[in-house]
Amino acid sequence: MIKVTRQGENYIPPGFEKELKLISPNFSAFWDPIYERYLIISPAPFNTFRHGYIVEYLVEKNGQFAPLDDRVLEALRRVRYEKLRFTSLDNFLVQIDREDREKREKAYKLSLEMKSDFYKKWNKFSTTKTFT
Numbered sequence: 473m474i475k476v477t478r479q480g481e482n483y484i485p486p487g488f489e490k491e492l493k494l495i496s497p498n499f500s501a502f503w504d505p506i507y508e509r510y511l512i513i514s515p516a517p518f519n520t521f522r523h524g525y526i527v528e529y530l531v532e533k534n535g536q537f538a539p540l541d542d543r544v545l546e547a548l549r550r551v552r553y554e555k556l557r558f559t560s561l562d563n564f565l566v567q568i569d570r571e572d573r574e575k576r577e578k579a580y581k582l583s584l585e586m587k588s589d590f591y592k593k594w595n596k597f598s599t600t601k602t603f604t
Contacts, residue, residue, distance in 0.1 A: 484510075488540050495548050499528065501540060510540055512548065 484501050492499045498514040502525075510531035516524040529548065532538050 485540055488545070491545050492548070495545070495552055499548075500525075509537060510544075 484503075488501060492501060492512070496514070500513050502511045502513050504511050507530070511527050512529040512531065513525040514528050516526050529551075531540065531544055538544070
């Protein structure tokens with residue numbers, strides 16, 4: 473158990489962890505006695521580190537201590553929503569680029585086929601002897 477000299481700052485409200493898990497199942501709240509701030513952490517990827525945590529967010533307001541309350545949850549929801557929104561926007565733009573590239577490739581293949589047909593006809597025409 474982490475002990476701090478300031479009263480009540482290492483206390484995580486009862487429903488906070490549950491709401492935090494709804495935002496992201498990997499998130500956990502943690503009191504850091506060095507910075508004297510709450511941290512929102514998630515487990516480190518197994519292939520990068522054998523064990524440990526990544527600090528996702530530092531809970532503070534204007535560089536000062538901020539308690540864990542509904543404002544923190546709302547800010548985390550907003551950040552996650554924006555991240556998902558921009559991720560979906562990025563995916564949409566990638567999809568449009570992919571479709572555009574596929575259309576250009578199809579048009580290029582069609583033009584090669586048309587050239588090939590033209591040269592076949594031209595070759596046949598130029599090598600055919602006609603008698604009059």
